Amino acid sequence: MLGRWCPSLQTGPQIAKNDSITLTCNIGSTNVERYSWYRDNERINGEERSFIIGKAEEKDSGNYQCQAGTSGRSDPVRLSVTNERVILQAPPSVYEGDPLTLRCYTPYYTAQNVTFLRDNVIISSSLTDTLTLVGSMAMNGTYKCKKNLQHHTNHYSPYTSAETVITIQELFPRPEIRADKDGVQEGDVLTLSCHTALNPARGATQLQFAFYRNGHNVQGFSSSSNYTIQSARPQDSGNYTCDTAAPSVSVTKGSPGLSIHIHGGTLRDRRYTIENTIRLALAVCILLSGSLLSYCHIKRQVN
Missing domain, CATH: 2.60.40.10 (Immunoglobulins)
Known part of the structure; x- marks a missing residue:
C-alpha cells in the first residue's frame, strides 16, 4: 500500500x-x-x-x-x-517509544573510544560500538560519531563519520481534555473526554486514558477516553487534566488543565422558590377570602 x-x-x-x-x-x-x-x-x-x-x-x-x-x-x-573509515549506522526515523540504536562502524580498522554526538553535543562516550536509546521527540537532530582508528602499533588518530539526520515520528500528539457542556449546575451529568489521534501507521497500538482533579487521580488508566460525573456537586469543581498512554512502548503524555466550576445550591434554591411561591399563593387566597367574607358581612348589616 x-x-x-x-x-x-x-x-x-x-x-x-x-x-x-x-x-x-x-x-x-x-x-x-x-x-x-x-x-x-x-x-x-x-x-x-x-x-x-x-x-x-x-x-x-x-x-x-x-x-x-x-x-x-x-x-x-x-x-x-x-568507503568511509567511520560509518554511523542508524535508522532514518523511529517512532516515539521505539528503540533507537546507533552503531559507530569501522569496517577496515581497529578502533577505540567511541563518541556519539547529536547536533554537535556529546550524548555518549564509551568503549562499545553501539548505543541504544528510547525514541522521544527531543531526539530529533543531526547525529554523528567519532572513533580513534589505529594506523600503527599504539598509534591512533581520531576520525568522524558523516552526519545523519534522524527523525522521531510522533506516536500521538499531546491530548486535550474537553467538557460536554459549559455552566455546569449542581445535579447535572458532566462528561469529560480526553482527545488525541494515534498515528495511522501505528494503528494497532492500544491507547489508555486516565483523569485527574487538582492532581489527584479520579479515574485510573483504561481504554475509555471519557470520565462521567453522574450528579455534579460543588466539591467536584477543580482543575481537570487527563493522561494518554501507550503502555506497549512506555509513552505517556498529559493534557493542559481545564477549570470546571460546579454552581452549587441550585436545587435547594429551586425548592425554596417553589415553596415560597406556594406560600405566597396561599396567603393571597386567604387574604382574598377574608376580604370577601368581610364584604359579605358588611353588606348584610347594611341591608
Whole structure:
C-alpha cells in the first residue's frame, strides 16, 4: 500500500563496501506469493519477501521499494554504500517509544573510544560500538560519531563519520481534555473526554486514558477516553487534566488543565422558590377570602 509501508533494513541505511545487507518487505501480511523489488524506480531481480545483497558495491546505493502481489509500491528506503573509515549506522526515523540504536562502524580498522554526538553535543562516550536509546521527540537532530582508528602499533588518530539526520515520528500528539457542556449546575451529568489521534501507521497500538482533579487521580488508566460525573456537586469543581498512554512502548503524555466550576445550591434554591411561591399563593387566597367574607358581612348589616 503506497505511503504506508517501507522495506526494513537489518542495519542502518549506511553500509560499507563488501558488506552483506538484507532488506525485508514489511506489508503487514506474509501470505503473499510474489514480491517485486525496485531501485530508483527500476525493477530489479528478486521475488522473495527478503532481498539480499551479498557483497555490496557502490552501484547498489539507491532508493529501494517493494511491492507485494498487485498492491501499490511501498515508501522508499535509502541505502548508501560507502568507503568511509567511520560509518554511523542508524535508522532514518523511529517512532516515539521505539528503540533507537546507533552503531559507530569501522569496517577496515581497529578502533577505540567511541563518541556519539547529536547536533554537535556529546550524548555518549564509551568503549562499545553501539548505543541504544528510547525514541522521544527531543531526539530529533543531526547525529554523528567519532572513533580513534589505529594506523600503527599504539598509534591512533581520531576520525568522524558523516552526519545523519534522524527523525522521531510522533506516536500521538499531546491530548486535550474537553467538557460536554459549559455552566455546569449542581445535579447535572458532566462528561469529560480526553482527545488525541494515534498515528495511522501505528494503528494497532492500544491507547489508555486516565483523569485527574487538582492532581489527584479520579479515574485510573483504561481504554475509555471519557470520565462521567453522574450528579455534579460543588466539591467536584477543580482543575481537570487527563493522561494518554501507550503502555506497549512506555509513552505517556498529559493534557493542559481545564477549570470546571460546579454552581452549587441550585436545587435547594429551586425548592425554596417553589415553596415560597406556594406560600405566597396561599396567603393571597386567604387574604382574598377574608376580604370577601368581610364584604359579605358588611353588606348584610347594611341591608
